[in-house]
Amino acid sequence: MQLSVKHLLGIRDLTRQDIQLILDTATEFKEVLQRPIKKVPSLRDVTIVNLFYENSTRTRISFELAEKRLSADTINFTASGSSVSKGETLLDTVNNILSMKVDMVVMRHSASGAPHFLAKHIPAAIINAGDGINEHPTQGLLDAFSMREKLGKLEGLKVAIIGDIMHSRVAMSNIYLLKKMGAEIMVAGPPTLIPKYIKEAFDVRVEYNLKKALEWCDVANVLRIQLERQNQVLFSSLREYSLAYGINKRLLDSLNKEVVIMHPGPINRGVELDSDAADSKQAIILQQVENGVAVRMAALYLLSGGRGTMN
8 A cells, every 4th residue: 555645744635544554554663663673674775864954852863763773874964054054045955965866855844834845846755844833744643653552543532632732733733633533632721822713623622621621531642832932922921831731640630530641742841741740650651752763664664655675
């Protein structure tokens, strides 16, 4: 089977079958990662450039590791310390890299739509590793993979996405994906951090009371406050936010059920999640990080045409 798309620009472009194929392929690659030798020759003749115009730790390392596990040749590019600081345009930068015979581009950029712009102008396959406040498709896929692994299904699952919905590309990819796979979605947080149009536009529930959201859901995907993307004051202080929307073990223990806790990272401990909740047995945050490598291996493999062996 093959994906219906040439690039992975966003979950919005994927069919339910595409998502299923990526998740099932990731399951096979996760088995590879449990072996003593965690490497397969699937992308031996493929050259991939990691083009990061924005800071990243988990996503960047995860992609690099996925590429190495698939035996690809990789080039790492950061905007700081490059000709970008001398005024070189995005298209010129990429064309210069492509002239070195690159097959795939993994790209993170602060401008929403930057990977879509590139996809129209260059022949290489592009994977969006996060663009502005638009989407972060591989995070959405690894979150879904982690939910399915923990709870056995996505269909009918009740998922609350809690926190800074307005500025979160992770929230958008999660909403697109989970809706396509038949899950029920609720967004929760302060009214100033939830877009007014979201209920009608995406057919999701909206809740401003944290405890009610937790009582409703099977999974709570908790987002950090993206202060770097906010250009105005949207709540009084981080302490006030933590008191109203911070999740701790005491709150989780007060519920009449066990809610699975997720977080895309980095965690602001003591703000959206206390350490006793983040490190509890209900949290699958480290499993998300581990699953990220398998999911990115699957995306890279399938976008390359799935030609090489997976074993």
